[in-house]
Structures are given as C-alpha cells and as structure tokens.
Amino acid sequence: MLKIDGLVKNYGKFTAVDHLTLAVEKGSVCGFVGPNGAGKTTTMRIMAGLLNATSGSVMIDEVEVTKNPRVLREKIGYMPDFFGVYDNLKVTEYMDFFAGAYGISYKERGPIIDNLLEIVDLSHKKDFYVDSLSRGMKQRLCLARSLVHDPELLILDEPASGLDPRARVEIKEVLKQLQEMGKTIIISSHILPELAEMCTEICIINQGKLAAQGSVQEIMQKLSQKRMIHVQPLNDVERAIQILKEQPFIRAVVENTRDVEFEFTGTNDQLSNVLKQLILAEIPILSFKEKEGNLEEVFMQITGGESI
Numbered sequence: 001m002l003k004i005d006g007l008v009k010n011y012g013k014f015t016a017v018d019h020l021t022l023a024v025e026k027g028s029v030c031g032f033v034g035p036n037g038a039g040k041t042t043t044m045r046i047m048a049g050l051l052n053a054t055s056g057s058v059m060i061d062e063v064e065v066t067k068n069p070r071v072l073r074e075k076i077g078y079m080p081d082f083f084g085v086y087d088n089l090k091v092t093e094y095m096d097f098f099a100g101a102y103g104i105s106y107k108e109r110g111p112i113i114d115n116l117l118e119i120v121d122l123s124h125k126k127d128f129y130v131d132s133l134s135r136g137m138k139q140r141l142c143l144a145r146s147l148v149h150d151p152e153l154l155i156l157d158e159p160a161s162g163l164d165p166r167a168r169v170e171i172k173e174v175l176k177q178l179q180e181m182g183k184t185i186i187i188s189s190h191i192l193p194e195l196a197e198m199c200t201e202i203c204i205i206n207q208g209k210l211a212a213q214g215s216v217q218e219i220m221q222k223l224s225q226k227r228m229i230h231v232q233p234l235n236d237v238e239r240a241i242q243i244l245k246e247q248p249f250i251r252a253v254v255e256n257t258r259d260v261e262f263e264f265t266g267t268n269d270q271l272s273n274v275l276k277q278l279i280l281a282e283i284p285i286l287s288f289k290e291k292e293g294n295l296e297e298v299f300m301q302i303t304g305g306e307s308i
Ligand SMILES: Nc1ncnc2c1ncn2[C@@H]1O[C@H](COP(=O)(O)OP(=O)(O)OP(=O)(O)O)[C@@H](O)[C@H]1O
Pocket: 011, 014, 016, 034, 035, 036, 037, 038, 039, 040, 041, 042, 043
C-alpha cells in the first residue's frame, strides 16, 4: 500500500529524515516509534502531502504522492499531533466544515457525520461546543474528521498523547474497529507498550533512519537476545539466590525481597537444569518463567538508550 524509498528531508543543514526506506502492507497497523526529534512527524507530514521532501519518493498504491495530490487527498486521512482552536463551533458544525472541505455534498454529509460520530462514540456530544469537550473526546473527534472522505490509509500522529489511561483505551478501541473495516493505519506514539498491543508491525525510527521494522515479536526476537528469567520461591529467597549464583550461564542476578530475576545465556536444557538444582536443594518454587520482552527495553537497546 505504502512505499517510502530513500526519503530525505533537510531543514537547512540539518537532516531530519535520512534516506528512510520502508513499506507498509494494506490492512496493517504500523506503529512509528522513536525518540523525540526522530523524524516521525516530518515523515508523516511528507506522506500526507503537507511537506515537500528534499529527495526520495513516497508511493501509495504505486502512485507517487507528490506528483498526484488529488489521488493523495482521496486516499489519505491525516490526524495531526495538535488539535487547534475551534471557538464557537459545535461538534456537527466542525465535522460539516471538514466534510465540505473534502467536497462532500450537503445532502450526503448528515449520514456520514452521524456514522462517524457513532464510531468514535461522540453521538451524544453532537450539539456540544468543540471547546467544551475533554482532551480524549477532542482526539476522537479529530480522528472522526480525518475519516470524512472514507480514506484507505490513515496517518495518525500521536493520537494517544496526553490522554489518561481510560481515554487511551477508548482511542485504541476505535482504532481496532477501523482496522476491522480494512483501513491501513500508520500511528506514531511514545507509548510503546500500547503500540505493541494494537499494531501488527512496528517501525523504529531513530535520527531520521529506520532502525528496525517487523512484527512486534520479530523485532523483540531479533534485537533482544538476552533472556530474563523470573523465579518466585515460596520462601527462603536468599538460599535460592545463593544456588542461582553457583549455576553456569547466569548473569546479572536481580535480588528482590520475595523473588529474583536473572539474565540467562544458556540453552533451554541448561535452563531446565537450573530449576532442577533449586528443587534438589529442596527450595519450594512457586513460579519459574521467562519474562516477556518489553518493547520499551528493545527500543532503548537499539536507539542506544536515548530517552523517550
Ligand atoms: N520546520 C523545521 N525547521 C527546522 N527543524 C525542524 C523543523 N521541523 C522539525 N525540525 C527538526 O527535525 C527533527 C525531526 O522532527 P520531527 O518533529 O519530525 O520529530 P518527531 O520524531 O516527530 O519528534 P516528536 O516525537 O518530538 O514529535 C527535530 O530535530 C526537529 O527539531
């Protein structure tokens, strides 16, 4: 659906996007992850036709974006990372304004707006002033407005930023629904665990370059080689720690009061032997399991520990 090839964007002497190449399949939900200033917004604005690239190309369904703004307008829905000020505009008027801007006839607008407000769960707010809505509601309204022309590709810049956990869940549910409707979605975020839950794939962008791309699982497998094992003895944690420290292939033991974690570099057979040694020492074990990789940790690894 989307192909970015050798994309470069310079702001004066500064290169914000540096030969970025990636592809996003139709129907996928692709998460753009990267630290502040990584170039996510710049890339998204170029995709949406709001910014010219210095060089390289963006193709949507084999059509070069910059050369065909009309095709682009029809296919893309863009949600920026800021909402704007809409004094004295009610929710339906706001939607009507954007539907009009997309050339949707006055007659058609009513049912489209009603349907979209239902999707984003704002039907009960249709006669409220936009400025009176909560931040989460504004985000959902902004999402609804980017859908007025029924685009195939949605580009959403930080739709969950600044939202409380409940409002994030609401946005996530809307995105799930849009995915089921067959939309291709590109979404940027700093909230990595949340992206992991809702995306089919992840692109990690750092300093304008693609650091990694793949399914959440693939990325973690490829980049996070170390295995962390969590052990919870029923009691006698200290003795469990002592035994663990005597075992081969164990590094970086993290001692807690009730449980213990360690980095393991051996094979599965060698790992099962560690459990055997604990049991032979008659330490009752409540749980012994590998910790699931955390996207945030993987991200820190490949971006060299830059803050997010
Ligand atoms: N108009 C501009 N002029 C000069 N530099 C810019 C301009 N817009 C962005 N930049 C710079 O380009 C880099 C990439 O910015 P961009 O907003 O694309 O990053 P981002 O990944 O979206 O970051 P954030 O998550 O903070 O929004 C940053 O260093 C930023 O300061």
